[in-house]
Amino acid sequence: MDSCPQPPEGKEAWFDTCKYLPLGNGVKPGRALKISDPEYSEYARKKNIKGEIQLAVAINAEGTVDAVKVLTPLEQGLDKNAQDAVKQWRFTPATMAGKAVAVQIPVSVTFDLY
Secondary structure, three states: OOOOOOOOOOOOOOOOOOOOOOOOOOOOOOOOEEOOOOOHHHHHHOOOOOOOEEEEEEOOOOOOOEEEEEEEOOOOEEEEEEEHHHHHOEEOOOOOOOEOOOOOEEEEEEOOOO
């Protein structure tokens, strides 16, 4: 029998649910305290590449990012820059029943040239 929490219906788990709880089922996300913007790669700038990268982020119970996976890539340099930036983000701890827990969340990073 699987004792690890399963994601709510229609949701996906990107990391081990025994270590990083999926949102829902009483798990409340923390809020962002520090968000740093990713660098635009020179290649993407020259090629006028714009768009959104979808990432899965594993956040520990202290609110720091442990891991980042690219779910929807855009361009290799932008994908890496998005991952590197998100690894620096900090959050208030997510909670379940008032207790800090590690979670996994989806994050979107948008690249746009102005």
